[in-house]
Amino acid sequence: MGPLLSDITVNGEVIPAATIAAEAQMHSAPKGKPGIAWRAAGRALAIRALLLQEARRRGLVAEPVTEADRAETEEEALVRQLLDEAVAPAAPGDDAVRAAYDADPAKFRAPTLYEAAHILFPVRPGDAAALEAAREKAEAVLADLARAPREFDRLARELSACPSRDAGGRLGQIATGDTVPEFEAVLDRLAEGEIAAEPITTRYGLHIIRLDARAEGAVLPFEAAAPRIGAMLAKAEWARAARAFVESLAEAAEVTGIDLKAA
Structure with a gap:
């Protein structure tokens, strides 16, 4: 377990091993392989640190949103606001929606x-x-x-x-x-x-x-499935754009204790 117990640093900000160990409890891993959960926790905390550093560099001020069942923390609000500002992928076109449906209609069910x-x-x-x-x-x-x-x-x-x-x-x-x-x-x-x-x-x-x-629900006709497919493609495109944004931050950062490029 030696290397798994080291701190992580992100642009000089230290993430203590104890913090990583606590976060690792929230990540699943096969029995006998705690390193998988530790590395997942380390990457999650390092990426969170990168995003918060970038939000503060841009001068963002946290504006937490309160919902019926939970209240956003200031750090959660900063991450959300940063991604809202930095990640803006194009909406999927009609052809892309139709192609996704035709590729496997059985995926789209009631x-x-x-x-x-x-x-x-x-x-x-x-x-x-x-x-x-x-x-x-x-x-x-x-x-x-x-x-x-x-x-x-x-x-x-x-x-x-x-x-x-x-x-x-x-x-x-x-x-x-x-x-x-x-x-x-x-x-x-x-x-x-x-x-x-x-x-x-x-x-x-x-x-x-x-x-x-x-x-299992019945297969939906294209007209009924199209709004859901559009939302699915938009979400996937947003995830790709967000991942590219995080990768750009990681490329420019000084990180020790975890390999973000392997993530």
Whole structure:
């Protein structure tokens, strides 16, 4: 673990190893390979430092946005404002939208419906100690479920922090977009009746997830799918432009302790 415990510096700004270790708790990695999570955390923190430095160099003043379920921090606001200013890709044309649909119409479907259940172990974002404690509890429960999967209902009622515990963890019928992406990704890869082999991390904490049923949506006609495809292409183009912007900052920066070019 030697090299993984070193500090990172970004244009002279030091990111302590302890900060990286805490951030690493929020990144997944195969068991026995903590270096993957550490490097992901190091890159994330180094890129964040680069963006904040550039925002301040440009003289941006944080204007946090408050939404119903969360309030932006000043640093989050600075990053958002910088990207709004620096990243402005062209909107996708009609031909690009049509080509994306014709390439694979089956990708564009009505929302998938799921019936699922979960057991939630709540963790506040950034609380590494609580996350580790929750992971130990969740893995112990998964071991119990591996021996007796029918105990899911009882364990959900006893242990889950979600109101769905009163229904044995059952969430009722949910559709594409009703849950956070990490949760939905698990529902998409599970077989009906299967319990996910590992606890899943979201902004709410750790979840043990069971998929009870899934009904895939029908393929949409082009006219119905076009707005969604346009938004998808615009998002992808924005991501490419943002990545290029970050790469340009990294190229001009003095960074030690992590290789941003490999990211």
